[in-house]
Amino acid sequence: MAELTPLRERLLRHLADGQFHSGEQLGDALSISRAAVSKHVQALKSLGLDIYSVSGKGYRLAVPLQLLDAGRLSRELAPARVEVVPVIGSTNQYWLEQTEQLNKGDLCLAECQTSGRGRRGRSWISPFGGQLVMSMYWRLEQGMAAAMGLSLVVGIAVVEALERAGFGGVALKWPNDLYLNGRKLAGILVEMSGTAGGPCHLVIGMGLNMVLPQSEQDKITQPWAELAELGNITDRNGLVVALATAWQQALVHFEQEGIAGFRERWNRLDYFNGKPVRVLMGELQVHGTARGIDEQGALLLELENGDIKRYLGGEISLRG
Numbered sequence: 001m002a003e004l005t006p007l008r009e010r011l012l013r014h015l016a017d018g019q020f021h022s023g024e025q026l027g028d029a030l031s032i033s034r035a036a037v038s039k040h041v042q043a044l045k046s047l048g049l050d051i052y053s054v055s056g057k058g059y060r061l062a063v064p065l066q067l068l069d070a071g072r073l074s075r076e077l078a079p080a081r082v083e084v085v086p087v088i089g090s091t092n093q094y095w096l097e098q099t100e101q102l103n104k105g106d107l108c109l110a111e112c113q114t115s116g117r118g119r120r121g122r123s124w125i126s127p128f129g130g131q132l133v134m135s136m137y138w139r140l141e142q143g144m145a146a147a148m149g150l151s152l153v154v155g156i157a158v159v160e161a162l163e164r165a166g167f168g169g170v171a172l173k174w175p176n177d178l179y180l181n182g183r184k185l186a187g188i189l190v191e192m193s194g195t196a197g198g199p200c201h202l203v204i205g206m207g208l209n210m211v212l213p214q215s216e217q218d219k220i221t222q223p224w225a226e227l228a229e230l231g232n233i234t235d236r237n238g239l240v241v242a243l244a245t246a247w248q249q250a251l252v253h254f255e256q257e258g259i260a261g262f263r264e265r266w267n268r269l270d271y272f273n274g275k276p277v278r279v280l281m282g283e284l285q286v287h288g289t290a291r292g293i294d295e296q297g298a299l300l301l302e303l304e305n306g307d308i309k310r311y312l313g314g315e316i317s318l319r320g
Helices: 006-015 023-030 034-045 070-076 091-096 150-164 236-257 259-269
Strands: 051-054 058-061 082-088 107-113 131-140 170-173 177-180 183-194 200-209 276-281 284-293 299-302 308-311 316-319
Touching: 006 023, 006 034, 006 058, 023 034, 023 058, 034 051, 070 082, 070 236, 082 091, 091 107, 091 131, 091 183, 091 200, 131 236, 150 170, 150 177, 150 183, 150 200, 150 236, 150 259, 170 259, 200 236, 236 259, 259 284, 276 299, 284 308
Parallel strands: 082 107
Antiparallel strands: 051 058, 107 131, 131 200, 170 177, 177 183, 183 200, 276 284, 276 316, 284 299, 299 308
């Protein structure tokens, strides 16, 4: 995959408006030849950007692109540290390697993630500018055991922030996915480190589909959704501020009350609540009806005989 050099970033800023730009105009603006423009456009395409060219008109992005604005995000999320790395392996991994230098609420964002990961080691496709890819650092003084149910809390915060921003209709799938009309819109991954009896270092990552380029859509092997289905995304940076603020507020609330304080909010947004589901544990499958979560964030499953069984995270997977 190509590197986003400073020159390619400048080229991308010229193309971000979604209008046609001739090779000659771009070459003059960047002080390079038309042949060099063509070479750098190809490099941008390898990052997952949908750029096409028309003879006599030039180059344009299939969809206008709102690039992340590190200066604005730093101002609006102060005192949190905000770092924007245009192309990164994994925002979670990058933040996990720096936990000793981070403070609560510090945020890392990327336009493109080349080695993103989901739950249970799955890969997560992140084409350039097609998603919000963000990771936040948090520290729990109560230790690792107190982090139980954290992905549920973050999911609630995201859905409620999207509702306030005018993107209604998003639901939650236990324990870490956001759904839109039964298709995956976003995934949350909480990773932690710490020692017994000591504080717990947490890195909370999310990949939220915004507008996925056509070239990347065929690579996704499960039903997926994008936020653009719910309306125009007029201010991508403003959405980052709203989501990061909602995460911080929810995490403070979580420190005070634990997952029990979020149970009703989860059950309101639970996509599978009251629906028949399968719980997968390796080769074993258990069928029943989902009944929301309990005070510890465990999935409640009503079996065919009427018994209620509870399941905590780990290697458990929920299917409709």
